[in-house]
Amino acid sequence: GAGVSQSPSNKVTEKGKDVELRCDPISGHTALYWYRQSLGQGLEFLIYFQGNSAPDKSGLPSDRFSAERTGGSVSTLTIQRTQQEDSAVYLCASSLERSPYYGYTFGSGTRLTVV
Amino acid sequence: RKEVEQDPGPFNVPEGATVAFNCTYSNSASQSFFWYRQDCRKEPKLLMSVYSSGNEDGRFTAQLNRASQYISLLIRDSKLSDSATYLCVVISNTGGFKTIFGAGTRLFVKA
Numbered sequence: 001g002a003g004v005s006q007s008p009s010n011k012v013t014e015k016g017k018d019v020e021l022r023c024d025p026i027s028g029h030t031a032l033y034w035y036r037q038s039l040g041q042g043l044e045f046l047i048y049f050q051g052n053s054a055p056d057k058s059g060l061p062s063d064r065f066s067a068e069r070t071g072g073s074v075s076t077l078t079i080q081r082t083q084q085e086d087s088a089v090y091l092c093a094s095s096l097e098r099s100p101y102y103g104y105t106f107g108s109g110t111r112l113t114v115v
Numbered sequence: 116r117k118e119v120e121q122d123p124g125p126f127n128v129p130e131g132a133t134v135a136f137n138c139t140y141s142n143s144a145s146q147s148f149f150w151y152r153q154d155c156r157k158e159p160k161l162l163m164s165v166y167s168s169g170n171e172d173g174r175f176t177a178q179l180n181r182a183s184q185y186i187s188l189l190i191r192d193s194k195l196s197d198s199a200t201y202l203c204v205v206i207s208n209t210g211g212f213k214t215i216f217g218a219g220t221r222l223f224v225k226a
Contacts, residue, residue, distance in 0.1 A: 035216075042218035043159070043202070056211065091158055098212050103149050103204075106158035 002026075004107035006092050012113045013082055021077040021110045025094030032075050033095075033104065034067060036088040043091065049075060050098055082114045116141055118215045119205050125221040132193050136220045138203030139185045147206040148179055148186045152199045153219065159202055162188075193224045 005024040025032050034046040045059040049069040069075040093104035121138045128134050148165035165177040165186050176189040203217035
C-alpha cells in the first residue's frame with residue numbers, strides 16, 4: 001500500500017480481555033517496528049521485525065504482550081489480559097531495512113483504552 | 116541520564132520568529148540522526164535527516180555537533196502550521212542498530 005495501515009484505529013476493551021492490533025506495512029519494507037505512546041509521553045519501543053523474525057523484542061513490557069509477522073508483511077500485536085496501564089496509542093512503523101540511513105514511516109496508530 | 120534528551124518546552128513564539136531546539140545524546144557511537152514532527156494526536160512524520168555537514172530544507176536547518184554530542188533544529192520565519200512536537204531520533208550501532216526517540220519539544224506558534 002501507499003502507507004502503513006493500522007487497524008482498528010480505536011479500541012475500547014474491558015480489563016482482562018485480550019486484544020489484537022494489526023499493522024500492514026509499506027509493500028517491500030522488510031523492517032517493521034511496534035511502539036507505544038502514552039498520553040503526553042515519548043515513544044516506547046516494543047519490538048522489531050526483520051522479515052518474519054523478531055531479533056529484538058526487548059521492549060515488550062511483560063509476557064502478556066506478543067507479536068508475530070507473517071509473509072514478511074502483516075504484523076499482529078496481541079495483548080492478553082489487558083490492564084488499565086496498557087491504555088496508550090500503539091504505533092507501527094516500517095522502513096526499507098534496518099539501517100541507520102532510512103527513516104521510519106509510521107501508521108496512524110491504534111488508540112487502546114482499557115476500562 | 117536518558118540516552119536522548121530534549122527540552123520538553125513548550126516554546127511559545129510569534130509568527131515570523133526564529134526558534135531553535137537542541138537535542139543531546141549520550142552514546143558517542145551514534146551514527147545517524149533525524150528530526151520528526153508529530154502533530155497533536157497524529158503519528159510522527161519524518162521531517163529531515165541530519166548530516167554531519169548540516170543541511171537545510173526551506174525554512175528548516177539541521178546541524179550536528181559530534182564533539183558536544185548534540186543536534187539542533189532551526190526554524191526560520193515560523194508559521195502557525197509549524198505548531199507541533201518535534202522529536203529528535205538517534206540511531207547507534209553497538210551490537211546491532213538501536214533507534215532512540217527523544218520525548219519531543221512542543222512548539223506553539225501564535226498569530
